[in-house]
Amino acid sequence: DSGVTQTPKHLITATGQRVTLRCSPRSGDLSVYWYQQSLDQGLQFLIQYYNGEERAKGNILERFSAQQFPDLHSELNLSSLELGDSALYFCASSVEPLAGTTDTQYFGPGTRLTVL
């Protein structure tokens, strides 16, 4: 158990809908990262937060948004869902922002999103 929790584990929804994925980092970790893994696109970095502030942005669509709350948990909001958004969404956390430190990154089990 990495200590990073993600809810829900599975999510099935329809095109056009909006969903929220939640991530709780390990106790003491200030950085949260979101990744998407799909058959078409492979693994992609979406976004990174550090202590509530956005730190780095990757291939995150405009229909997607994220935030990190004062208690350090993070939510990834996906709206106007399309079939191609079906993927495994991973969250990870680390104490520091990873690049520039010797810190380790810990991953949650992922949320599998299926858009029908």
Next chain:
Amino acid sequence: AQKVTQAQTEISVVEKEDVTLDCVYETRDTTYYLFWYKQPPSGELVFLIRRNSFDEQNEISGRYSWNFQKSTSSFNFTITASQVVDSAVYFCALSGNYGQNFVFGPGTRLSVLP
């Protein structure tokens, strides 16, 4: 644009063999970071190592070792005396100095046969 190439799509070895997974990257940044991740059949992602562009020392962690060569833009990963539990997809990744432009390679699927 940053790019990571893992030319080996799939590799099969017999237990106890040594195996090297290749990673070649492209970047115009002078400061960057390289990563390796493991995804076993159970599906979770596991962080293995991060290396910055100014540290070309090889790293060894148990049976795992990493060879970073800026001259060839490569960051190869070697597993010594492979075990069945090493069977997984391994991803190499690259980011800029502050985590920007983070890209993954397509992954190499390693099968270690008993």
